[in-house]
Amino acid sequence: MNRLFLYIAFGFLFLTFADMGISRRETPLLGLTLAMAGEGAKSIQTTNTEPCKPTPPDALGPFYTPNAPERTSVGKGHILSGVVRTSVDCSPIAGARIECWLTGPDGKYDDDHRATMFADKEGAYKFESNFPPPYSGRPSHIHMKITAKGFRTLVTQYYPDMGKTEGEFDLVLIPVD
């Protein structure tokens, strides 16, 4: 069986699980499956013409609520920054809307740990929060939803390494057809 077929099959599995709302790090078995899918995606990426690899989508999860207050800080302990870019040529997307939500220090979701912010004219953003504790067997993570006119909405998650006080995460969006 040729490798391309395997990659496509694993890619299909990935999309199926994403539709089911299962996070890519939800279970070790799923993680293994998706790691293989990721390997396939990586291989396919090298053959396409996109210079800027789109940020992989991740599960929205059950704790998203719209219209979070506009703010760039919901706590202390971790600073996440990055640039919102287009996959066409990596150029910044000024004014992109970024929503973040994470568990508070007690490991629970609440309205005090949700925020809406906007990328500046260089596409840059900075978000300060507590370090999100792991919960229900999941690694620490910050949920993110990014919307910008002319681009597909991106829902993803950022996974900080344990003990890190800073992190960088560029958000690469795909233009609408």
Ligand SMILES: [Fe+2]
């Ligand atoms: Fe979560």
